[in-house]
Amino acid sequence: MSRTVRETFIEQLRTLGMTSVFGNPGSTELPMFRDFPDDFRYVLGLQEAVVVGMADGYAQATHNAALVNLHSAAGVGHAMGNIFTAWKNRTPLVITAGQQARSMLVGEPFLFADQATELPKPYVKWSCEPARAQDVPAALARGYHLAMAPPRGPVFLSVPVDDWDQPTDPDQPLEPRTVSTAVRADPALLDEVASALARSRRPAFVVGAGVDVEGAFEDVVTLAERHRARVWVAPLSARCSFPESHPLFAGFLDAERDRIREQLAGHDVVVVIGAPVFSYHVEGTGPYVARGTALFQLVDDPATAAWTPTGTSVVTSIRLGLRDLLSGPEPAARTAPAPRVRPARVQPDGVISEAFLMQTIADLRPEASIVVEEAPSSRSTMHDHLPFDRSETFFTCASGGLGHGMPAAVGVALARPEQQVIALLGDGSSMYSVQALWSAAREELPIVFVVVNNSAYAALDRFAQHFGISKPVGTSLPGIDFAGLARDLGCSGVTVRRPDELAAALTAALAATTPSLVDVHVG
Incomplete structure (x- = not known):
């Protein structure tokens, strides 16, 4: 008997090394994972932005495309912010989304995607809803190679729910292929x-x-x-x-x-x-x-x-x-430029400054640890007091959109279990994808989430000065208990307000074998 589209698709994923699936399932996706194989891992996110963020971090850390599974139009809509970020990050993702059965698409059935291939544009390299069920495996092969070709980026496949149980076209060549992506200049x-x-x-x-x-x-x-x-x-x-x-x-x-x-x-x-x-x-x-x-x-x-x-x-x-x-010609003799003068060490003065926080993280973190950052208002301070000297030890969001850092840290930790992962997050950005804490706890990942808590969208307060706005609206964020949120979602959590508490709290979190959140109030 001919294999089904689903069986062929799963075998292709296995051949491509894509056995981790990042998803939040809906009704139109369920047949895709009938008889889910034992050698695959389904990484569940509680919201689609979290799903794409985790896959983004995982793909960057593994150097291979990651598979994302979203639910029809609503799920893709929820995920669009982090799809945009994956596009700007040049992250290879194969994003699949369910679609209603082909026989129903002549009308407007419940939970279908109208113009499904148009929805994620322009932030995918290629978008396809195959003309036949039998073309789904070929679309995966094409999408994977496009995602991995420079400049790398996400691709999108919309798959009707009834395609998965259809027989594969036996005449369609689907053997693994090598596609060169290196480009040599003129x-x-x-x-x-x-x-x-x-x-x-x-x-x-x-x-x-x-x-x-x-x-x-x-x-x-x-x-x-x-x-x-x-x-x-x-x-x-x-x-x-x-x-x-x-x-x-x-x-x-x-x-x-x-x-x-x-x-x-x-x-x-x-x-x-x-x-x-x-x-x-x-x-x-x-x-x-x-x-x-x-x-x-x-x-x-x-x-x-x-x-x-x-x-x-x-x-x-x-x-x-x-x-x-x-291999070019030898350079002319020249004197080396004077080295950059680094800022002096910071001494605490009763409150935790952002500089003291960054300096303490630099002092305590393992040399090969990975920092995933999304604290925009603190980035210049981080540049001064938290240097990075190794390849692939720093990841941040290239788009400027919020909600990537926390789930991306989960994806990086899944890909690099041998390295300590520290998520350095603003309090405002933490709330965009806070459900990622649940995924970190479910996967038992020893991530340290550090929240730089200034009770505000401080980056906006500072940028308002550029426009001559002295009192921006909607930038105050008082009263959020991040340590309590972490505990409710399965992680440990502690709040730190005094400089003399900081080193001990970070040391304990770095030594933990499960995810920890340190809510650091800065002033």
């Missing part, structure tokens, strides 16, 4: 970049998330040391792409045109690697870099290269591009 363009670097008097690199995503962390270090070049982090970068304690580390570019021009002033050659030129948060005027500065970009996304406003863009796999630059 050699002449890379020679131009290498020659400019060799002649430069004062070069600089700007590194973005693409460096860490492609495993090119050490290549950037080698290239920077060879050229004695300062290394800046691109605005709003979502990964650690250069060791922040390195003498050549220059700091973090601000997300505004005028400040970036000031920060890069004096460099005659700037090479942006694995990042846009540039991501801005406020309006600016004038040139993008100082006049007389030659700007080059290495990026794996032709669309990003196309909208880059100035300089020379080279479309290439980051790792291959860097290795080609390393």
Whole structure:
């Protein structure tokens, strides 16, 4: 007898290494998991944004696409914020959503998706509702390879509920295939970049998330040391792409045109690697870099290269591009720039400052631990007092949307059980996907959730000053008991208000074998 679409689909997932399913099931998804296989794991999230956030963290940490299972139109709608974030994070996801039976789609049945493939656009690379049930396995194969191709990202499959029990088309080829995703740049363009670097008097690199995503962390270090070049982090970068304690580390570019021009002033050659030129948060005027500065970009996304406003863009796999630059001509003799002056250590003065919190986390966390951050108002303080020096030890949200960090930490912890995971969260952002605490408890993951509790959407309070607003509305968040919420959802929870309590609370949480939340009131 022919195998069913479901049986073939499951076997494909097994071959692709996608045996963890992140979902929140609904009626139209139930037949997909009839006779759920023993070698698969279903990771349940209590809300669809949590589901996508967990899958995002898991996919980034495993370097493979993750499977997401959502419920029809309503479930996809709930998940859209984190689908947008996965798109900006360049995270490979295969998102499936149920659809009502094909025989009912001529009308408007209950819990169906009208124009299902249009709903997640434009934040998926490809969206498909197969024309026949027999085409579902082929759609999975195509979707997986598209999700994994640079620039990586989510794809979407809408599958009618009655497709799963249909027989597979025996004539449709579904053998595992190897699809090359590496892109080598035009050699002449890379020679131009290498020659400019060799002649430069004062070069600089700007590194973005693409460096860490492609495993090119050490290549950037080698290239920077060879050229004695300062290394800046691109605005709003979502990964650690250069060791922040390195003498050549220059700091973090601000997300505004005028400040970036000031920060890069004096460099005659700037090479942006694995990042846009540039991501801005406020309006600016004038040139993008100082006049007389030659700007080059290495990026794996032709669309990003196309909208880059100035300089020379080279479309290439980051790792291959860097290795080609390393084989370029020897640089001119130049003196290494003076190292960045790091902020002095902070002393407590009766209340816990954000700086003291970040410093204490830096002192106590294991060297190889992973921090998943979503505390926007505290990020600049984190940059000053909580440095990251290893590849794949820092993850954050590239979109600016809230609700990703807490579930993403769960996904990272599932993928990296040998490493300590710390979720560093604002009090406002914690509430967007707080159901992730239940999933962490259910999976018995020893995550430490640190809530930076300032009882406000503090990032908005600060940004309001940009618009001359002295009293923004809707930014106060008093009275939320995060430790109590954690306990109610199956985690341990403790509230910390005094500096002398902080180290002991964090030490106990780091030593725990189950998830812990430390609600830190800062002032």
